[in-house]
Amino acid sequence: MSYRGNSPRAFPASSYDRPVEIASGPWDRSHIETFLDEAVIPIRIASAGRTSPLVQSLWFLPDGDSLWCCTQREAVLTRRLMRDPQCGFEVSGDLPPYRGVRGSAKAELLPERAVDILPRLITRYLGDSPSPLADWLLSRLDREVAIRLHSLRVSTFDFTTRMT
Numbered sequence: 001m002s003y004r005g006n007s008p009r010a011f012p013a014s015s016y017d018r019p020v021e022i023a024s025g026p027w028d029r030s031h032i033e034t035f036l037d038e039a040v041i042p043i044r045i046a047s048a049g050r051t052s053p054l055v056q057s058l059w060f061l062p063d064g065d066s067l068w069c070c071t072q073r074e075a076v077l078t079r080r081l082m083r084d085p086q087c088g089f090e091v092s093g094d095l096p097p098y099r100g101v102r103g104s105a106k107a108e109l110l111p112e113r114a115v116d117i118l119p120r121l122i123t124r125y126l127g128d129s130p131s132p133l134a135d136w137l138l139s140r141l142d143r144e145v146a147i148r149l150h151s152l153r154v155s156t157f158d159f160t161t162r163m164t
Contacts, residue, residue, distance in 0.1 A: 018151045020065045023103065025156030032101055032156060036062040039091050039100075040125060043067060045107075045149075046088035047080035054080060058147075059121045060091065067149040070118045073111065078145055081107040089149060097163035103154035113146035 022029065043060035046053050056077045058069040067089070071077055081087065085107045092100025118141055122134045 018065075021153045023153050023155045025154075026158050027101075027156040032154060033062070035099075035101060035156075036067070036091060039093075041091065041093055043069065044090045045069070045077065045147075047077055047107075048084045048086065049080055059125050061117065061120055061124060065150065065152065067105070067152070068113075068117050068121075069147040069149070070114050070121060070144045071147065072140070072143050073145045074143070077147075078109060081109060081147065087149070092157075097158070097160040099156075099158035099160060101154050101156050103152055105149035105153070106151045108148040108150060109145050110148055111145045113148070114141060114144035117146040118144055 020029065020032075022032070027035070042057035044055050044057050046055045054076060056071075056075075058071060058077075061068040086104065087107050088102070088104050090100060090102035092098060092102070118137065122137060126134050
């Protein structure tokens with residue numbers, strides 16, 4: 001998957017990465033890439049906890065065979081992914097017709113990449129115009145960590161034909 005935003009520079013894949021595996025669903029790789037490139041909605045990431053799972057919504061950025069996010073170093077999600085990098089995810093809209101991509105991934109926490117990723121996320125979700133939210137997010141950049149979801153195993157769903 002690739003990002004076609006202002007900074008199309010791809011990040012190199014690690015040697016241990018697997019290519020995206022399509023487990024099931026109606027979409028091929030091209031359709032998945034297009035959907036993720038055009039979906040400016042949050043990704044939901046599910047992480048394991050000692051007593052229960054946690055689902056958290058974050059802005060995401062598709063890039064190659066990875067999905068990138070940012071969150072605070074002190075966030076519960078960060079601590080959980082440090083303990084167990086296996087996670088689940090879903091990118092889907094809240095309005096009919098329901099369609100999207102879901103699956104599992106390995107999370108890699110890369111604090112040094114937040115300086116690259118957070119500005120790209122801001123541009124993707126807020127645009128290029130100055131905003132108080134963008135300024136506030138960037139003011140906390142030193143406490144951000146980039147999350148790279150890789151080794152994706154995805155399933156797709158699309159209820160468009162049933163719901164039109």
